[in-house]
Amino acid sequence: MSKKVVIVGGVAGGASAAARLRRLDEHAEIVIFEKGPYISFANCGLPYYIGGTIAERDRLLVQTPKGMADRFRIDVRTQSEVISINPQHQTIQVNSEERGQYEETYDELILSPGARPKIPDVPGIDNPFIYTVRNIPDIDRIKDAISASNNESAIVIGGGFIGVEMAENLREAGLHVTLVEGNEQVLTPFDPELAAALAQEMEQHGVNLQFSKRVMGFRSLEHGIGVELSDGHILKGDLVILAIGVSPDTSFLQSSGISLGTRGHIIVNEAMETSIPHIYAVGDAIEVSDYIHGTKTAIPLAGPANKQGRIAADRIAGINSTYKGTQGTSIIKVFGLTGATTGSNEKLLKRHNVDYHTVIVHPASHASYYPGSSAITLKLLFSPEGKILGAQAVGFEGVDKRIDDIAVAIHFGGHISDLTELELSYAPPYSSAKDPVNMAGYAAENIMAGRVKTFTYDQLSMRQPEQTLLLDVRSELEHRNGHIPGSLNIPVDELRERLHELNVSKEIWVYCQVGLRGYTATQILRQHGFTVKNLSGGFKTYRQAQFKPAPYTGQKHEVTVDQNPSNPVSHSKQDTLHHADQFSSQPLIDEELDVCGLSCPGPLIQVKQKMDQLSDGETLRVKASDPGFYEDVKAWAAMSGAALIQLERGKNGIIEAVLTKQTEPVRSSASEARHVEPASTMVVFSGDLDKAIASLIIANGAAASGRKVTMFYTFWGLNIIRKHQTGPVSKNMIGRMFDLMLPRGSHKLGLSKMNMIGVGPKVIRGIMKKNNVASLEELIQTALAQGVEMVACQMSMDLMGIQREEIMDQVTIGGVGYYLGQADKSNHNLFI
Numbered sequence: 001m002s003k004k005v006v007i008v009g010g011v012a013g014g015a016s017a018a019a020r021l022r023r024l025d026e027h028a029e030i031v032i033f034e035k036g037p038y039i040s041f042a043n044c045g046l047p048y049y050i051g052g053t054i055a056e057r058d059r060l061l062v063q064t065p066k067g068m069a070d071r072f073r074i075d076v077r078t079q080s081e082v083i084s085i086n087p088q089h090q091t092i093q094v095n096s097e098e099r100g101q102y103e104e105t106y107d108e109l110i111l112s113p114g115a116r117p118k119i120p121d122v123p124g125i126d127n128p129f130i131y132t133v134r135n136i137p138d139i140d141r142i143k144d145a146i147s148a149s150n151n152e153s154a155i156v157i158g159g160g161f162i163g164v165e166m167a168e169n170l171r172e173a174g175l176h177v178t179l180v181e182g183n184e185q186v187l188t189p190f191d192p193e194l195a196a197a198l199a200q201e202m203e204q205h206g207v208n209l210q211f212s213k214r215v216m217g218f219r220s221l222e223h224g225i226g227v228e229l230s231d232g233h234i235l236k237g238d239l240v241i242l243a244i245g246v247s248p249d250t251s252f253l254q255s256s257g258i259s260l261g262t263r264g265h266i267i268v269n270e271a272m273e274t275s276i277p278h279i280y281a282v283g284d285a286i287e288v289s290d291y292i293h294g295t296k297t298a299i300p301l302a303g304p305a306n307k308q309g310r311i312a313a314d315r316i317a318g319i320n321s322t323y324k325g326t327q328g329t330s331i332i333k334v335f336g337l338t339g340a341t342t343g344s345n346e347k348l349l350k351r352h353n354v355d356y357h358t359v360i361v362h363p364a365s366h367a368s369y370y371p372g373s374s375a376i377t378l379k380l381l382f383s384p385e386g387k388i389l390g391a392q393a394v395g396f397e398g399v400d401k402r403i404d405d406i407a408v409a410i411h412f413g414g415h416i417s418d419l420t421e422l423e424l425s426y427a428p429p430y431s432s433a434k435d436p437v438n439m440a441g442y443a444a445e446n447i448m449a450g451r452v453k454t455f456t457y458d459q460l461s462m463r464q465p466e467q468t469l470l471l472d473v474r475s476e477l478e479h480r481n482g483h484i485p486g487s488l489n490i491p492v493d494e495l496r497e498r499l500h501e502l503n504v505s506k507e508i509w510v511y512c513q514v515g516l517r518g519y520t521a522t523q524i525l526r527q528h529g530f531t532v533k534n535l536s537g538g539f540k541t542y543r544q545a546q547f548k549p550a551p552y553t554g555q556k557h558e559v560t561v562d563q564n565p566s567n568p569v570s571h572s573k574q575d576t577l578h579h580a581d582q583f584s585s586q587p588l589i590d591e592e593l594d595v596c597g598l599s600c601p602g603p604l605i606q607v608k609q610k611m612d613q614l615s616d617g618e619t620l621r622v623k624a625s626d627p628g629f630y631e632d633v634k635a636w637a638a639m640s641g642a643a644l645i646q647l648e649r650g651k652n653g654i655i656e657a658v659l660t661k662q663t664e665p666v667r668s669s670a671s672e673a674r675h676v677e678p679a680s681t682m683v684v685f686s687g688d689l690d691k692a693i694a695s696l697i698i699a700n701g702a703a704a705s706g707r708k709v710t711m712f713y714t715f716w717g718l719n720i721i722r723k724h725q726t727g728p729v730s731k732n733m734i735g736r737m738f739d740l741m742l743p744r745g746s747h748k749l750g751l752s753k754m755n756m757i758g759v760g761p762k763v764i765r766g767i768m769k770k771n772n773v774a775s776l777e778e779l780i781q782t783a784l785a786q787g788v789e790m791v792a793c794q795m796s797m798d799l800m801g802i803q804r805e806e807i808m809d810q811v812t813i814g815g816v817g818y819y820l821g822q823a824d825k826s827n828h829n830l831f832i
Helices: 011-024 043-051 065-072 136-147 161-172 192-204 302-316 346-351 399-411 416-421 436-448 457-462 476-480 496-501 516-526 538-545 602-613 629-640 669-673 689-704 715-721 733-741 756-770 776-785 794-800 816-824
Strands: 004-008 029-033 061-063 075-077 080-086 091-096 100-105 108-111 115-117 130-132 153-157 176-181 207-211 215-220 225-229 234-237 239-242 246-248 279-281 286-289 330-334 337-343 357-361 376-382 388-395 468-472 507-511 532-535 591-594 619-624 643-649 655-660 679-684 708-713 789-793 812-814 829-831
Touching: 004 011, 011 029, 011 065, 011 108, 011 302, 029 080, 043 136, 043 161, 065 075, 108 302, 130 136, 136 239, 153 161, 153 225, 153 234, 161 176, 161 192, 161 207, 161 239, 161 330, 176 234, 192 207, 192 330, 192 337, 192 376, 192 388, 192 538, 225 239, 279 302, 330 399, 337 399, 346 388, 357 436, 376 399, 376 416, 376 436, 376 538, 388 399, 388 416, 399 416, 399 436, 416 436, 457 538, 476 602, 476 816, 507 516, 507 538, 516 532, 532 538, 591 602, 602 619, 602 629, 619 629, 629 643, 629 655, 629 816, 679 689, 679 715, 679 816, 689 708, 689 756, 689 776, 708 715, 708 816, 715 776, 715 789, 715 794, 789 794, 789 816, 794 812
Parallel strands: 004 029, 004 108, 029 075, 108 279, 130 239, 153 176, 153 239, 176 207, 468 507, 507 532, 591 619, 679 708, 679 829, 708 789, 789 812
Antiparallel strands: 080 091, 091 100, 115 246, 215 225, 225 234, 330 337, 337 388, 357 376, 376 388, 619 655, 643 655
8 A cells, every 4th residue: 555645845855855755665645745836946056046156047946846746756736835733633734825725634744844034023124125045036036126226235134154155146246245243253163263264255355244243123214224233333235135044944833742842943863753653854944963972953954954855755665764963064155265164163062061172284275386276274173082073174176075075084983093094086286195184184193192282373362471482483574474473583494503592491382374384393392302382273374363354434325324314424445455446557567476386485485586676666466376375465565665556366266466666665546545553663772761661651652542552672772671580591701791781670770860879760660659650560561461562672682692581571572674664564653
């Protein structure tokens, strides 16, 4: 006797269950009920129809009712909503557009109702300019809205996968786009440092990002819609896309007796069976097991839904298939970048109190000598025993296959040693002899074996300067182009000859650009008796993690900051350099330089060498594939005085920069439009107490007013920042002579006038204390707390025999080149 199988909902889970069941049982009666007009459509492709990548709407329709009937003899009933279930009588109640309300019987029932967009309970939520993205009718309405000639801007609420994809595609469709996200990052399945790379890509393509903002309500405006934010700002747009997440569409099951989770998801076992016999459930509406931890979770992904539909069909047909859980493997395109993830992220591991390690590597997508390679940022999470817990990657090429490799390893309970042993396909256009997956495994194995200890970028805030030393082992050029505050620069190739500059009693925290040179430095230092750690992912990860969306000043047709909508204030957006049409004309090119395939510092070094060969006024066009080059070349141009007249991203992540050599820097029209942050620099030459106090009062005042302040201490000024006490320091005769004559630290400074054999300073300090004026030492600490950068002149230290360990730990050691670079960016300079 044939079975009658009723399936509630089509798309991924329901449609795949129906097709699988027919292949297994030619005689079963199969009926699908779908409350929408389409039985099976590519809901993951909906945003790309908006952006124009998918040009033909019909390509979104995976299968039609007629197609299902012709090929599989399945009775498909669209516009038919199942409104209740009676398990005792094995019937469902249907509300059909064509047949009205009626009852249908079943022998076996598969529930695949999916999820519906979350709708916040805020004022104005019924505004007709608010759209959701769930099905074909939704996307048709959005397509009509953006095609209207008077619609120029869109506001996307929510920075999850759908929100980010919609923001990208609305931008591709030519609209001004703002994305509002309540968290501090987009795409929460990614850890912050990787999500930052994807957010920066969005910003560089003109999407305005508003993080840590909650939507308080919507209001109707004369033209368009206003979005009220928690900070009091009101965004104005022509339409709003609501993408704050989904919830299971299971309200029709409330009186059925089927067990539901706390958030309304259907509870199933590994056979996809619900709590009631003969009823199965699949897809976005069910609660599943986390494959790694075994805990309950809900992950609305098409891949798992298809597998679950297949398993439900198998069980009905008598095949004992089981579902072992979901890893959450997912991927997203963000303009030119790709982000992918599998397994657990740090937030999830912390929530489950799981002990773990992380490692970040930045290998090339394929052999760097073969054209077109670009860097991948690959993060691996693993247990102290070496079990792989998760991975994330961001890059322009090759991200998908690396995460897929690791997803397979996780599925089979893989260990990090398995990643080192994987034999993966290699040819220069596709990979390297040591694949990025192997590289991540090697780095993790070094940690497991105790060959290296690491620290992460977010642990820098916990570093104790009096007990540790931050060491940059990159080149001087790289250090000058940007570094972690408070770090000493000794290039790794000079490290063995300069070990005497390091204090062996301190733990050395080493960093380089991506971690590789740092690892080499740690091995040198470790074998010379130093306690040492290496920054995982290097300066590249640190810098990426510092990304914050540009301060927003408003955009034409989009944002008002006036809380009175009847009197909107429009502003023009300060955009980043990436569109060629920002410049008045295409520049004449004198020289070309292709540095694709090179990783930092290679591109910058070659740019400098090439620029040194040019005459004043000549122009160089550079092509690079290292993603960090986009920010690096901006910083280098500002530091060196070259004019950066064009900077844009091309296809496949290739960055093109055009620079002009000039003796007197002339700002391009684009750079003139950019806001220059106020900055102050001062050379502190004097070691007199009164002048030291004056310099710190000025520095604190400038910092309090929002200025970036750099204080460059040279010659006698070094005494201000010397420590009061240090251990024995090895010095030559000249150094010992200076040591006898120089005051040790700020407490020993004399006055420039009326010193009176040391009485004058005591009188001044007493007067300051009586009048509640901060002491010099308090002024120093306040300045450091405000972010004032203090730099000791290396040349003066060498001449006066002052060693690094005698200088305050928070002080950076630098040369005159560093000071000049800071002074060049300053609009206020003092010599004291």
